[in-house]
Amino acid sequence: MTQQSPEDAFARIDAIFRPRSVAVVGASANPDSPGYDYVKSLQDFGFRGGIYPVNPKGGEILGLPVSASFGEIRGDVDYVISCIPSDHILELVRECGERNVKALQLFTGRFSETGRAEGAALERQLLQTARDAGVRLIGPNCMGLLYPAHGISFRGDMSREAGNVGFLSQSGNLLFEITHYGGPRGLRFSKAISYGNGVDLDESDFTSYFGADPETKVVGAYVEGVRDGRRFLDALRRAAAGKPVVVLKGGRTGAGGRAAASHTAALAGTAAVWEAALRQAGCLSVGTVEELIDMLIAFSRMRPGTGTRLGMVGSGGGRSVLTADLCEELGLAVPPLPSDIEAKVAERTPDLAGWLTNPVDQSILAGSGLGGGRVLEWFDESPEIDLLLANMNEAWAFGRPNVEEILPRVADRFVGVGARTKKPFAVVLGPSDYAEEDRWRLVSDMRERLAGAGLAVYPSVERAVHALAAHTKYWQRRDS
Amino acid sequence: MTQQSPEDAFARIDAIFRPRSVAVVGASANPDSPGYDYVKSLQDFGFRGGIYPVNPKGGEILGLPVSASFGEIRGDVDYVISCIPSDHILELVRECGERNVKALQLFTGRFSETGRAEGAALERQLLQTARDAGVRLIGPNCMGLLYPAHGISFRGDMSREAGNVGFLSQSGNLLFEITHYGGPRGLRFSKAISYGNGVDLDESDFTSYFGADPETKVVGAYVEGVRDGRRFLDALRRAAAGKPVVVLKGGRTGAGGRAAASHTAALAGTAAVWEAALRQAGCLSVGTVEELIDMLIAFSRMRPGTGTRLGMVGSGGGRSVLTADLCEELGLAVPPLPSDIEAKVAERTPDLAGWLTNPVDQSILAGSGLGGGRVLEWFDESPEIDLLLANMNEAWAFGRPNVEEILPRVADRFVGVGARTKKPFAVVLGPSDYAEEDRWRLVSDMRERLAGAGLAVYPSVERAVHALAAHTKYWQRRDS
Secondary structure (H helix, E strand, O other), X not given: OOOOOHHHHHHHHHHHHOOOEEEEEOOOOOOOOHHHXXXXXXXXXXXXXXXXXXXXXXXXXXXXXXXXXXHHOOOOOOEEEEOOOHHHHHHHHHHHHHOXXXXXXXXXXXXXXXXXXXXXXXXXXXXXXXXXXXXXXXXXXXXXXXXHHHOEOOOOOOOOOOOOEEEEEOOHHHHHHHHHHHHHHOOOEEEEEEOOOOOOOOHHHHHHHHHHOOOOOEEEEEEOOOOOHHHHHXXXXXXXXXXXXXXXXXXXXXXXXXXXXXXXXXXXXXXXXXXXXXXXXXXXXXOOXXXXXXXXXXXXXXXXXXXXXXXXXXXXXXXXXXXXXXXXXXXOEOOOOOHHHHHHHHHHOHHHOOOXXXXXXXXXXXXXXXXHHHHHHHHHHOXXXXXXXXXXXXXXXXXXXXXXXXXXXXXXXHHHHHHHOOOOEEEEOOOOOOOOHHHXXXXXXXXXXXXXXOOEEEOOHHHHHHHHHHHHHXXXXXXX | OOOOOHHHHHHHHHHHHOOOEEEEXXXXXXXXXXXXXXXXXXXXXXXOOEEEEEOOOOOEEXXXXXXXXXXXXXXXXXXXXXXXXXXXXXXXXXXXXXXXXXXXXXXXXXXXXXXXXHHHHHHHHHHHHHHHHOOEEEOOOOOEEEEXXXXXXXXOOOOOOOOOEEEEEOOHHHXXXXXXXXXXXXXXXXXXXXXXXXXXXXXXXXXXXXXXXXOOOEEEEEEOOOOOHHHHHHXXXXXXXXXXXXXXXXXXXXXXXXXXXXXXXXXXXXXXXHHHHHHHOOOEEEOOHHHHHHHHHHHHHOOOOOOOEEEEEOEOHHHHHHHHHHHHHOOOEOOOOOHHHHHHHHHHXXXXXXXXXXXXXXXXXXXXXXXXXXHHHHHHHOOOXXXXXXXXOHHHHOOOOOHHHXXXXXXXXXXXXXXXXXXXXXXXXXXXXXXOHHHHHHHHHHHHHHHHXXXXXXXXXXXXXXXXXXXXXXXXXXXX
């Protein structure tokens, strides 16, 4: 890394994220190949600049004329994606230098991650050649950029909607997973990058970039190994001073570290050291992909808040009991109904006064004329409640003959509270694992309605409570 | 409880589970009422005995003639379900006694769970009246029986397929949730019971029953409070000596205990005491509904095993790294490829020898002609691997043009291994949370194929690893 001002560094990476034209070297007409995927993804995402496929066979790919060599492309090329084998890579780097390409991204692999001396030697040559040619590298052994607002993706089936999460991932596959499973819950990215072996631009560069990026409100990272620990922690600290940063560290153990070496040639590090360092840098450290997705959704969709008193509606008896247990075990409080709400219950449904408690047992409400959505509104208004948790409880609703009316009505109520609340608010709706099409469609529509309104949706009460607890602790730590 | 031999006790409850005829007192023609649900569920489940709806209005419900009073029913009644208000309950109990009804199940609530003195007093009278009349009670404040093989259910949309899990739940709603979310993954019940306040037949009775029941291979329990701790622990110990017993305890904390009081009037108890007692009784204690479902599926579908060396296929690089980490953190081992498999890799794909490791990174296999399914078969054959974990990895597959071929082919391979392996084996397939119908259908079909073949399917790698680790520890403890 050459020394440069933070502003310069930001501008350089920002320019890489906004190429005016992209060449795909090793483009292919075979739909089952990365050289096809990259071209198709740029088209699918509506990339407005030039797309230049390169393949010695020439011809056409997806309606675009194919240049037989990189040198044959007419016009400027800002960004190059390489899908060619590693034994031709050095020549391509030199050509990129000659044409003033800003960055070369290498899907191309078979470098140090193979664990073989020749792979590692080639990787060193790659870096040196790029330095000499003045070309920045992304990768090798990576998927590259996702920037929906600029029409850039490495896969056509990711969401084209822009969001506020910036994500850096040493693994392309993990980035797939996060977009795939987080997508239906409304997880949307400002920009993301899979950077693989990270020989040139690395985790520190991208962390600094997302930290400074005005389009990014929350930073997420999946990191296996780190080139320069001090530099990375410094970048994390600066980013975390301005926005939430969630880090999932891979290679925390002997077995994980061994797997990381064969994946991205990363030298991992012990779990305890990382955990302490991340905490000190002001980041939230998570241990699993599920937690990672849940916390990115929390920070990107819930309001900040430090209070611990939770009000919950929508569950039956057993679930209410278990939720209270879990909350208390995770440091949240589940107080009895606040006196202002007790008074409203007594006025409206005297029969339930002194019996109904928090969490509100939905089966006690049955037939009373008082609904969970209304109590949720009262929780929102009460000064004695800090956190809101609402369960769609579709398992119960599917047992009712009017489930098609119940669920949309409940969802609308939750959406209404979500629009005006100043409190962290999590909604629970289970997975759409139905064999029946009508059930799938109804639950799927509800998820779209809730997530589409900006709510933080969790697939189980357990995960919602974990997210609320971690979210609260994070803001408490920031406050202290 | 009167003293009786274990055989007598078993026979009595077994007879309750197998009534020849059922009366629903407080039956209703309103489809949005429990008095309708019970009649409909018996019909939906194909109950072959007499179904007698009772309602002063008379008429017909779902094609059945309605008796205006309980006394008017002609023929024997073995089992009575009460949906009438609590103020008429004592009279019904006496009538049941006169007609030699074996058991009366009370959906009817508003007893001690209201926290009011009059409710508690009525509950005491209820029990005394039942004792005097010689009628056994289930409940009050509960949903009652599920026994698919005998055509009994309290909800029409549960699976009619018989399974090997016996479940007792103080909460009816929780039983809904477990069947709802466990169902698509193949969780099937021999019998289950929601017993609410449990004033007469209680957690000890049902635990003993399931422990002795030849149709039940695994026992699950959701318990809030316990009538007689010593008796319950004794029942658990006896059951756990013969089959796995998984217990979820509600009301472990102050807030949870308060919720439990208003739910089933249960006096809970501290978490630490319960945890220790359950462990000593040989049970597996779990903390959440997700874990409960996951472990019931593990015990009901996976082979026992005590070895800790896990072999994994089907994931990309980052996921492989994280899985190795999680395994090691939970006490499982992820050894490098065993030498017998190394030799096979070297013979078949020399190019990958010494690079490919365990977990098998699917992206390294790409284009090599060697598939994850084949390596899974090698893991199964290897004496150096004890546990199998296979990821369908549909997040990746949906990026390929031939996903419709890939997933069924992979599933069939996993099913083949499942049919012959002697090792605990978990398969991962994510939720069907797709907005696109074709994606939902494909993943849903795959789940059906995997679960239908008897495999243990988990919705995430995290949950599969947790289940494998807990399963292994359980069998190690049994062995020692």
